[in-house]
Amino acid sequence: MTVEPGGKIFPATKRSSDVLSILMSECSRRGVEAICNQSVHRVARADSRFIVETGTSSYRADVVVIATGGASYPATGSTGDGYHLARELGHTITETAPALxxxxxxxxxxxxxxxxxxxxxxxxxxxxxxxxxxxxxxxxxxxxxxxxxxxxxxxxxxxxxxxxxxxxxxGIDQEAVRKQVTDAIAGSGTRQVKTVLAGLPLPERFAKRLLELAGVTPDLTCSHLPKQARQEIIASLTGLxxxxxxxGGFDEAMVTRGGVALGEINPKTMESMIVPGLYCIGEVLDIDGDTGGYNLQAAFSTGMLAAKSITGKYPSRS
Ligand SMILES: Cc1cc2nc3c(=O)[nH]c(=O)nc-3n(C[C@H](O)[C@H](O)[C@H](O)COP(=O)(O)OP(=O)(O)OC[C@H]3O[C@@H](n4cnc5c(N)ncnc54)[C@H](O)[C@@H]3O)c2cc1C
The missing domain is CATH 2.40.30 (Elongation Factor Tu (Ef-tu); domain 3)
Known part of the structure; x- marks a missing residue:
């Protein structure tokens, strides 16, 4: 495992597939069977159990965990199904929207x-x-x-x-930037404006584009730079x-805002307060955070809480 500046943690190999292999091998060590390529279409209550229906099969369960993610990046499989499943079981879904x-x-x-x-x-x-x-x-x-x-x-x-x-x-006082650029241009008479800008810590192609946007020709010298163009360049540098x-829409958003209303979920166990035995974890919940791992952390932490609660209630599943 490596920790990068800013606290970002990656597997030493930098391969996400290695994280998946660890999780899958731990599942198999504990006797968890993963049934792939069956999309859940419906979850219904039958007596005090659940019936989970996929396109091809039907399963009975004491406990169901909705962990279907949000509606963003549907190409990864999260198409918003969890919202329908939870709604059909009586849960409130707060308004969803693309986020990040x-x-x-x-x-x-x-x-x-x-x-x-x-x-x-x-x-x-x-x-x-x-x-x-x-x-x-x-x-x-x-x-x-x-x-x-x-x-x-x-x-x-x-x-x-x-x-x-x-x-x-x-990290620099913007007034100081204004003064620095103004002084640099004022003190550079016969030098070209683009040469003065090249001395600033900016990508060259970007600095050139700012000059184009301010209508400054490539060969214009500082002494010929109109005051308005100078002010425009400085304004662009300090507050473009x-x-x-x-x-961006759901196809570009990294997470989904909104989801299963938190007021209906026990925050200590992630169990539904409406349907006993139903759990909701991860992004299907009305939780979204900044980039930097907060969404993944929410998914892992809520998953852990649900797992602890389920194994506490059903020791044979631990
Ligand atoms: C490009 C990108 C970059 C991201 N970067 C970051 C980041 O840097 N930091 C961060 O914190 N978060 C990031 N996220 C968000 C993060 O990946 C998610 O918040 C997190 O994966 C949510 O976990 P989850 O287990 O709730 O759902 P998901 O990881 O979305 O998993 C849901 C699973 O449920 C399956 N599923 C859905 N519907 C059904 C159904 N009907 N039947 C059966 N299975 C179903 C899906 O196929 C999927 O495998 C990023 C997301 C994307 C797309």
Whole structure:
């Protein structure tokens, strides 16, 4: 196992399949049988037991755990079935929506810079002219919009029409940045503006694009730079505004917001307070968190609580 800066933990091999093998071999050691390629269509109550129906078979069970994940990234198998199964058994499902998504913005000018990323930038969110949130995080330009951990985390709070302002200087007082760039341009008379910008800690192609956006030709010298263009460049460096058009859909979202209402689940055991013997764990619940393992942790922790409760009630299953 390796622990990266920021506390991210990976298997030493960096292969997710190794985590799966460990879990599967532990299951087999404990006599757990996994039946694959059978999608559960219906779970019904019969006396005090459950009938679980798949397309091809029907199973009877004392205990059922809904662990079907959310509705995001359906290609991985989580298509939102758990919400229907839980609803049919009487549970309330709070409104679901994609979360941790890329952000699509108006007049996106960085599609051809896809892959360029920045670390730990100040990201500020404005709604109706008011700053509603500020975080620091990594940003990635994609072919279609903005992504990266900082943007994904902030996406949980973003609405279409919001303005996202990005400063490209992490951890520095923005007023100091303004002064530094203004002084650099003012003191560089016959040097080209692009040469002065090349001295800043920015990817070269990005700096060039900012100049294009400010209407500055490649050979323009600092002494010929109009005041308005200078102010525009500085404003872009310290708070480039992006107007949000829309957030990514379920096919791009890493997690799903909303789900089985937490008020109907015992938080100590994850057992339903409506249907005894029914458990809900992981992302099917109305839980979503930032990137960085919080969603996986929620899935593992709720799974552990349910397992402890079930093996406590049915010792033969431990
Ligand atoms: C690209 C991507 C990156 C992510 N990165 C992070 C990250 O960095 N950190 C983090 O914390 N989280 C991350 N997540 C989210 C995290 O993977 C999920 O929150 C977590 O896997 C949820 O676990 P779960 O067991 O509840 O559901 P899932 O892992 O979604 O598992 C649900 C399982 O149920 C099966 N299933 C669904 N319906 C049925 C049915 N009707 N019958 C039978 N089986 C069914 C599915 O096939 C699937 O195998 C990421 C997700 C994606 C897609």
């Amino acid at each position: 998504t890329p952000v699509m913005v108006q007049d996106y000018a960085f599609a051809d810079l896809a892959g360029i990323s920045f670390e730990n930038l100040p990201l500020s969110l404005f709604r109706a002219g008011k700053k509603v949130r500020q975080v620091s995080g990594d940003l990635l330009f994609t072919h279609t919009g903005l992504s990266g951990p900082g943007v994904l985390d902030l996406s949980r709070f973003i609405l279409p029409g919001d303005i996202l302002k990005v400063s490209f200087f992490p 505004p992006f107007t949000v058009l829309r957030l």
